[in-house]
Amino acid sequence: MSLQECLVKRKDCSGEGQFLPLSDIKDICNSTLQAAPTKCLFTILPDGPDYEGGIYQYDKDGIILLNNEVKTNYTMEIYPELILSEKMNLEEFIRVGIIWQYLSLKAESMNLGVSQRARAPKKINQIINNLTNQDHTFLYSVAVRERDRDFLIEDKLLPIEKKLEKGIFLLDTPICYRDRAIYKNEFKGVSLDNAIFNKVDKKIPNPKTLYEISQLLWACQGETDHSTHGNRDDLKKNGYGRVHASGCAGYAVYPVLIVENLANLPKGAYIYNPIGFSGLNRWVQVNEKIYYDHFIKKYSSEDLKLKIEEEFEIKFSNYLILLCIDRKKPCSGFMHRKVMNTTYWAEIEAGIALAGLQLQANALGLQWQKKVISTTDDPKYRDLFNLDTSESLINEMAKKLLKLPKNEKFSLKGSLIPLVLFYLQG
Numbered sequence: 001m002s003l004q005e006c007l008v009k010r011k012d013c014s015g016e017g018q019f020l021p022l023s024d025i026k027d028i029c030n031s032t033l034q035a036a037p038t039k040c041l042f043t044i045l046p047d048g049p050d051y052e053g054g055i056y057q058y059d060k061d062g063i064i065l066l067n068n069e070v071k072t073n074y075t076m077e078i079y080p081e082l083i084l085s086e087k088m089n090l091e092e093f094i095r096v097g098i099i100w101q102y103l104s105l106k107a108e109s110m111n112l113g114v115s116q117r118a119r120a121p122k123k124i125n126q127i128i129n130n131l132t133n134q135d136h137t138f139l140y141s142v143a144v145r146e147r148d149r150d151f152l153i154e155d156k157l158l159p160i161e162k163k164l165e166k167g168i169f170l171l172d173t174p175i176c177y178r179d180r181a182i183y184k185n186e187f188k189g190v191s192l193d194n195a196i197f198n199k200v201d202k203k204i205p206n207p208k209t210l211y212e213i214s215q216l217l218w219a220c221q222g223e224t225d226h227s228t229h230g231n232r233d234d235l236k237k238n239g240y241g242r243v244h245a246s247g248c249a250g251y252a253v254y255p256v257l258i259v260e261n262l263a264n265l266p267k268g269a270y271i272y273n274p275i276g277f278s279g280l281n282r283w284v285q286v287n288e289k290i291y292y293d294h295f296i297k298k299y300s301s302e303d304l305k306l307k308i309e310e311e312f313e314i315k316f317s318n319y320l321i322l323l324c325i326d327r328k329k330p331c332s333g334f335m336h337r338k339v340m341n342t343t344y345w346a347e348i349e350a351g352i353a354l355a356g357l358q359l360q361a362n363a364l365g366l367q368w369q370k371k372v373i374s375t376t377d378d379p380k381y382r383d384l385f386n387l388d389t390s391e392s393l394i395n396e397m398a399k400k401l402l403k404l405p406k407n408e409k410f411s412l413k414g415s416l417i418p419l420v421l422f423y424l425q426g
Helices: 003-009 024-035 090-109 122-132 191-196 211-221 305-312 334-339 345-363 379-382 387-400
Strands: 041-045 054-059 062-067 076-080 110-118 141-148 168-170 253-259 269-274 285-286 289-294 295-300 319-326 368-372 418-424
Touching: 003 090, 003 141, 003 191, 003 211, 024 041, 024 054, 024 062, 024 076, 024 090, 024 191, 041 122, 054 122, 054 379, 062 122, 076 090, 090 110, 090 141, 090 191, 090 345, 090 368, 090 418, 191 345, 211 253, 211 269, 211 319, 211 345, 253 345, 253 387, 269 387, 295 387, 305 379, 345 368, 345 418, 379 387, 387 418
Parallel strands: none
Antiparallel strands: 041 054, 041 076, 054 062, 076 141, 110 141, 168 295, 253 269, 253 319, 269 295, 285 289, 319 418, 368 418
C-alpha cells in the first residue's frame, strides 16, 4: 500500500484484536523502529500461532521474550523506549510521536487499525523496569487492532464558491485525490515501505511549483475522509479527520511556512489551514475551477531567512516549515482529563505530524533536515516568528469557517509554542 493511501485511511480504531504470524509482528516492529533505530520497542503480544504471549523487547538485534505473564487482548501493544530523567528532553516526546505515526501507517498498510491510549500503564512500567533494571516511564501506548470501519466517504456535494482574499493561496490537491483515483482504486503512489526505509531516488527540490509543499503540508496535518467512530458531528460528513492522531480531536499542531523563494508566493510567513474554508467540504470552487480545500494565508511580510539561519545555525534554501503547538488544546475537556494523561500530549502530537513530513519528503525523493528547538518558551522566538500576529490570524480564520462541527477546535486555547524546524537540502 502507498504512503498516501495509508495517510488518507489513517484513523483511530475500536476493533478487536486478531492473531498475526510472528513474521508480520517482526515486520511491524522493524518498520516502526526505523523512526528511532538507536532505541528499542517494548511490545505485548497475545498467544499466537507460532509464538508465546507476553512482553517482548525489540531492537536491531531482534525480538526477545521478557515475560510471559502479561498478555494483551489486542493484536499487539507498543511502548516506545522512554527513560525517565529529572528534566524530560523534548526530543524524546517528539520521537515517541514519530514512532506512533510509523506504527499507525504500517498497521494501516496491513489492513489493521490502531488506537492511542493516553494513560500511563503503571503495571507495565514496573514489570519492564524490574526486568531491564532501567527507569523507563511509559506515559502512553498504542494498541494494534482489527479494522472496524474501512470505507471512504466521498464528498459529492457541490463545492462552495469562494473569492480569495488577499494573502490566501490555494495549495495543490493531494495526489491520491486527483481524478478521484483513491475512490476508484486506481491510485498508484510510492509504497509505504519505500518511504519508511527511504528507498526513493533523490532529486533536487523544485521551487517553481507548489506541488511539493502542498504534499508535505497535507501529509503533516491534512484532512482525510474515511468513516471513523465519531470525531465529526455532521452526519452527511461523518468521519473527516486529520492524517495524524490527536488527543480527543484537540488538534494541537499548527504548521507555519517561512517562504524565501517558492513559486508565486511573496517572501514572508504563512499559516497552513488544513480544513479549508468550510471545515467540512473537501472541494472549493474559485473562478469556475475546482480545487481541494486547503490553503495557506500570509501573516507577515518580513524576510526571516537570515535571522532564522543565524539563530539556529542552519541553512535552508527555498522554504522552512515550523511546527508549533498549543499546549492547552489536547484532551481539554473535563471528562477527558479524568481518564487521560494530557502532559506532553501536544509535544507527542507534534512528533506524529513531523513523521508525516519526514515520510512524505522521503516519498518525494527529497533530502531533509529537522531541528528541535531546545528552549521553546524563550520569548525571543515569539518575536522572531511574529507569533502574536499568527495567533490573531488563526483565531480570525476560525470565526469565518462555514458549517464548523461543534467539536472542531481550529482556534487557539493558549499561545503558540515553536517546537521543530523542518527544511529541505538543496
